[in-house]
Amino acid sequence: MKFNIKKSFLLPFLILPLIFFSSCDQKKTKISSKQALQRIIDGNKRYVNNKSLHPNRNEERRKEISSKQSPYAVIVGCADSRVAPEIIFDEGLGDLFVVRVAGNIVGPIELESIEYSAIYLNSIIILVLGHENCGAVNAVIQDTTTDIQEIAKLIKPAVQEAKESQTNNLLEASIKNNALNMKSFLEQSPNIKQLIQDKKIEVHAAYYNLKTGLIELLE
Numbered sequence: 001m002k003f004n005i006k007k008s009f010l011l012p013f014l015i016l017p018l019i020f021f022s023s024c025d026q027k028k029t030k031i032s033s034k035q036a037l038q039r040i041i042d043g044n045k046r047y048v049n050n051k052s053l054h055p056n057r058n059e060e061r062r063k064e065i066s067s068k069q070s071p072y073a074v075i076v077g078c079a080d081s082r083v084a085p086e087i088i089f090d091e092g093l094g095d096l097f098v099v100r101v102a103g104n105i106v107g108p109i110e111l112e113s114i115e116y117s118a119i120y121l122n123s124i125i126i127l128v129l130g131h132e133n134c135g136a137v138n139a140v141i142q143d144t145t146t147d148i149q150e151i152a153k154l155i156k157p158a159v160q161e162a163k164e165s166q167t168n169n170l171l172e173a174s175i176k177n178n179a180l181n182m183k184s185f186l187e188q189s190p191n192i193k194q195l196i197q198d199k200k201i202e203v204h205a206a207y208y209n210l211k212t213g214l215i216e217l218l219e
């Protein structure tokens with residue numbers, strides 16, 4: 001009898017943590033890569049329609065994520081001042097793991113940052129974001145790359161492909177090719193390839209229109 005009382009007294013303490021941790025687990029796995037893409041698209045639409053909610057930017061959120069971050073998306077964007085991911089996707093603190101560099105290129109250093117979030121922070125989507133009128137891509141087209149030689153090396157194949165396709169908008173085609181090339185490069189990295197096979201992540205590419213603020217998916 002004594003044993004039973006003790007046991008029933010202890011029961012909530014045994015069960016409650018289980019419920020708590022399983023609900024945390026559910027919270028983590030609740031959103032799929034497809035839903036993550038939709039969340040990005042929805043946030044962009046709110047921004048374009050002047051209906052931004054400016055989520056997760058308060059003291060409560062700051063405290064909530066102070067010990068641990070779990071950004072659902074990795075955004076690989078250009079350093080361009082006009083394409084700030086948290087603004088154009090209407091997100092807040094702890095939502096996006098952002099890697100920004102001129103021409104949204106992915107070299108070895110960028111790859112390590114992207115993989116860090118994919119592997120250790122459980123991000124479920126990677127979005128490579130090219131944008132209208134990208135100066136870095138235009139510099140490659142104009143052959144004025146003296147100051148950005150390492151970046152230009154990675155962009156050149158996209159420009160070459162656009163020239164071969166005989167497009168009537170060389171800059172836009174090159175920017176789109178470049179985002180798609182970086183997407184392919186990421187998909188071929190062994191770590192990300194494995195995560196894709198395990199259905200833990202998806203890689204997408206998009207083009208941001210500076211005038212409308214809208215993104216266009218490139219698949």
Ligand SMILES: [Zn+2]
Nearest residue numbers: 078080134135
């Ligand atoms: Zn740019």
